[in-house]
Amino acid sequence: MTTFADLGVDQDIVDALAAKGIVDAFPIQEQTIPLGLPGQDIIGQAKTGTGKTFGFGIPVVQRLGLNPEPGVKALIVVPTRELAVQVYEDMDMLTQNRATSVVAIYGGKAYEGQIDQLKAGAQIVVGTPGRLIDLNNQRLLDLSNATEVVLDEADKMLDLGFLADIEKIFTKVAQVRHTQLFSATMPGPIVALARRFMSNPIHIRATDPDEGLTQANIKHLVYRAHSLDKDEVIARILQAEGRGKTVVFTRTKRAAQKLVDELNDRGFNAGAVHGDMSQESRERSMAGFKAGKKDVLIATDVAARGIDVDDVTHVINHTIPDDEKTYLHRAGRTGRAGKTGIAVTFVDWDDLHKWALINRALEFGQPEPVETYSSSPHLFSDLDIPAGTKGRIATAPRTQAVRTQPERAADAAAEGSTEAGSRRRRRRRTGSGGEQVGSTFAEGTDAAAAGAPEASGTSTERAADGAGTHDGAGREHHDGKPAPARRRRRRRGAGGGAPTAPAGA
DNA sequence: AAAAAAG
Known part of the structure; x- marks a missing residue:
């Protein structure tokens, strides 16, 4: 070192x-x-x-x-x-x-x-x-x-x-x-x-020769959100065991405000950051989030870049971003300094083309929408969300603390994953109706250029000479711990819907 | 097209 x-x-x-x-x-x-x-x-x-x-x-x-x-x-x-x-x-x-x-x-x-x-x-x-x-x-x-x-x-x-x-x-x-x-x-x-x-x-x-386009230690889960009650699903994710701080991104200021109000109505302690808020409120939200007083931040892309908060375990794209750069920066609020993180994206019906663009640019390699949301236990299992047996996604009771959900935990414990999966399969169409568009666990490069990414290793070159569409930097640890082994993990089986476990998890 | 950034 x-x-x-x-x-x-x-x-x-x-x-x-x-x-x-x-x-x-x-x-x-x-x-x-x-x-x-x-x-x-x-x-x-x-x-x-x-x-x-x-x-x-x-x-x-x-x-x-x-x-x-x-x-x-x-x-x-x-x-x-x-x-x-x-x-x-x-x-x-x-x-x-x-x-x-x-x-x-x-x-x-x-x-x-x-x-x-x-x-x-x-x-x-x-x-x-x-x-x-x-x-x-x-x-x-x-x-x-x-x-x-x-x-x-x-x-x-x-x-x-x-x-x-x-x-x-x-x-x-x-x-x-x-x-x-x-x-x-x-x-x-x-x-x-x-x-x-x-x-x-x-x-x-700063790139690793084997790297793909995204951060190695961020796991990406992408779901079709057609007729899905996203507020419900997000509320459910926020009850997941093992969830640390979470940032939810929306496309508009209004959507951010609506969601933060909705979540607070449901008993969460959520903060928002968007351009229609007073600077004082924005800073209060950020400070509360950093300090752990609020463990959910609802934001527009004002918070997509650069913001560094320790222990953000999940980034949720309530709305898919418009381009791969924004996707990369949003997802990058988690998985920092060598830690692992999960990025969950909901793709609305009208936004499938955006997913196609991002999928191509970031080389996720997920060709087509595959499994339906309700037939796939992966979102739930990966997020460690209690599976539940109700036909729909539960809502956090108003008075309940965000992370203590004893009954749901018990619920989850009682349910084997295979069984939970089949139960969910039976539930499809009666459930929330979302479909999983793709899930990937790619690593690697930056997607600065939607076009052809060049496989480059750690490289140094005159800016003059090249397209330079790569990014890359290895994992690093400010705490002095060694960086986790990096492995290129491409698309697991074609059409394979099952997301893998997060790297290093 | 939205969001951001001066007030």
Whole structure:
């Protein structure tokens, strides 16, 4: 194992990491830190939950020196306010033993505190585009000395919705600078676009030669949701034994609000995060979820990228996302730092084409919808949901605690899996009627490019030379434990509906 | 097309 000290990281930063129990570097960190420290421009690609933040953050801190002059020297731009808070916290941790201060600049909050910190001489700014430009226009944020610039979730930042803002920001920062772009997904066209803002960048992809397109330690279950009462099923999943924190993604803000209200009505303690909420409420939900006070978070794609919460065991796509990149980022809220996780996706009738797209891009290899939901015990058994013998999926009693379901546990214990399966088979059509579209347990690569993924091993190449649609990064452990063995597990028997057990589970 | 991001 390579330690951060081995990589040439300053002792005070090594100490700050060690105080958090972090000693060994993850693959993406091993590859990018030695290049970032001397100022090489980098496009860094590694899978979700594999340590990209420190990959760019450590060089940023170290390059500013032990006692940087007051004033903004580094700018890290992120796509959402919650991610700004999170990256701010990471950078704040890295700088705790040196005279460098960090400030988070984002909207939905009072200007005052942010302006005060800037006036006090903060050197590192982490922020979202709108407020950054706002303060820059007001001449309260001088970026002209920002010689360290990072775009986190870079492909998103260079997406149409953000591109104009990013272009503007690049005209404001120092023109001779160190630029780093990081993301789990980096489609070829975006890499090409990115070069406009960089100087002779190197494209680092921390990938395992045997890897497929998705994270090895995330198990994927995909169900057709035709005429399925998704609220019921989700409520049922939330009662599963062994479930840790769970994030449920919806397509719209309204759907998120409706679901969180519904779940809370049913007695769960759920929180929501979406753009129609006040920033205060958003942050309260996130904090409650991180602290474990709420173990269910209902979110729009505002929470799809970057958000790092320990022990998220399940991600549920209430609605299938539109593209494979979003799918990958959503699923990536679980299975972080080497842990295992399960991603469950419900595919509505009108969304089958989206599943086809994602299935192809991520190489799940599930050709057609196969088993019906009710004939397959797999969702239930894999999630360890009590099987029950009622004809429909049960609802959590209002007053019941989310995870303590003694009767259901007893129910489940009383039921052998084979028997449960046949019982469910008999129940089909009288049940909820959902159908399993596919279930897979793939591993591996990133699906940045919907097109042809190249099988690449750990690779380093000039960004100039290639489509670079891969991502990849091995598993990594911030807790210093060895990464679980990675094995490519392709499609188990054609049409095989039975999902496998989660890797390492 | 939705969501995000300034207020």
